[in-house]
Amino acid sequence: MRYHTHIVSSLAIGAGIATYTPVSFTIAYAAGLAIGGLLPDIDEPNSYIGRRSLGVAKQVKKAFGHRGFTHSLLAWGAITAVLLLQHFSSFTLGLCLGYAFHVLADYCSSQGVPLLWPFSKKRYRFIVTYRTSSFFETVLFYCFLALFIYFLTNGAIEEQGSLFLF
Structure with missing residues (x-):
């Protein structure tokens, strides 16, 4: 998924959460x-x-590859545990949710994600998938x-004015 689709989908789902919670x-x-x-x-x-x-991305890719550790439930869980338990704020809540939404979006892509890394390097994906930069992703962007x-x-x-509250 392209970066702008990740941003808009995270904002849309996050706004939905704010609407109903x-x-x-x-x-x-x-x-x-x-x-x-x-x-x-x-x-x-x-x-x-x-x-x-x-240069951080080069080091992370060298250590774990693309769609490796950073796209796993372990990475999301570790970030969530550290940020929400020790530094809870609206920003950290959004960060943890946005991270999860990114992994979920890539789970729906044809490449899938290694959800159970490091226990398994198998890439899991949803039944219906899209290809990055495809027409279907463009449709998803506008829907989100x-x-x-x-x-x-x-x-x-x-x-x-509540948008401007911290």
Whole structure:
């Protein structure tokens, strides 16, 4: 999945969560969703986040390969445990959710993800998949964009200005 689709899908699902739960859709939460939606691709130096990682992506790819450790439940669980248990905030909640949404989106891709890494390197994928940069991914992007706009205009932001609360 391309970076902009990861961002929009994370924001759309996160706005849906804010619409139907007590979670507030704040700028900090949205920033966390967007960054978390990109973070697993720190294992690819040519990715949007990898090109901005000051060499970290090269080291991560060398150690684990692309769609290795960073796309596993173990990585998500470790990040979630550290951030939410020790530094809970709207931003860290968004970051952890965005990370999970990224792994879920790549789970639906034809390449799949190694959910059970390091116990198994098998890549799991959903029954229906898409190819990165395909026409279907473009359709997904616009569907998530429409869903994001829908949630923002129908309940994600409860009172005027709440988007700017931290």
